[in-house]
Amino acid sequence: MSTPQTPDAGPDPVVAVRPPVVVPTELALRPRRKSRRRWIILGAVLGTLLLLGAAAAVYVVLFVLDQRPEPEETVRDYDRAYDEVDCELYFGITTVAFQKTLAETCDDFEAIAQTFVDGFTDYDVEITGTTITDDVAEITTSESWTLRGQQNSTTYLYTLLFVDGVWRIDALE
Numbered sequence: 001m002s003t004p005q006t007p008d009a010g011p012d013p014v015v016a017v018r019p020p021v022v023v024p025t026e027l028a029l030r031p032r033r034k035s036r037r038r039w040i041i042l043g044a045v046l047g048t049l050l051l052l053g054a055a056a057a058v059y060v061v062l063f064v065l066d067q068r069p070e071p072e073e074t075v076r077d078y079d080r081a082y083d084e085v086d087c088e089l090y091f092g093i094t095t096v097a098f099q100k101t102l103a104e105t106c107d108d109f110e111a112i113a114q115t116f117v118d119g120f121t122d123y124d125v126e127i128t129g130t131t132i133t134d135d136v137a138e139i140t141t142s143e144s145w146t147l148r149g150q151q152n153s154t155t156y157l158y159t160l161l162f163v164d165g166v167w168r169i170d171a172l173e
Helices: 025-029 037-064 071-083 087-092 096-102 106-119
Strands: 120-133 136-147 150-163 166-172
Touching: 071 087, 071 106, 071 120, 071 136, 071 150, 071 166, 087 106, 096 106, 096 166, 106 120
Parallel strands: none
Antiparallel strands: 120 136, 136 150, 150 166
């Protein structure tokens, strides 16, 4: 059988054959080289997160942990300790020196506070001034109350010390 020929093809047809691709053995076993770009981006992201974390830690140390409670809260708590006859609160916000001048035991404090609750009505504490110098605060108050139907008022000066992270009443004049 003969192969039909086109008039222009000539006597022998040309068939294009691709030669086989031969890969040297050492190249065939070597893994394909990956781009370093993803590692650079990952490193930049992790570095940024690390810097943000460090900045947040500095903020917490400088601004959050350094915040002291307000000494005025201690004065309000002192009034609440009397209102609620709360011995634990009283001992938590006063110094030992102050306790020696007023009430050294829970029994002593509870007796004084109960007398206060039973006798005084409409007791109001208004803070009129605050001065803080280092670990010492002075709070002035205007306090008013009703006792046996009569209105009374006076001013007090509380001296507080910042001890173990808490403002504690050390003197009351």
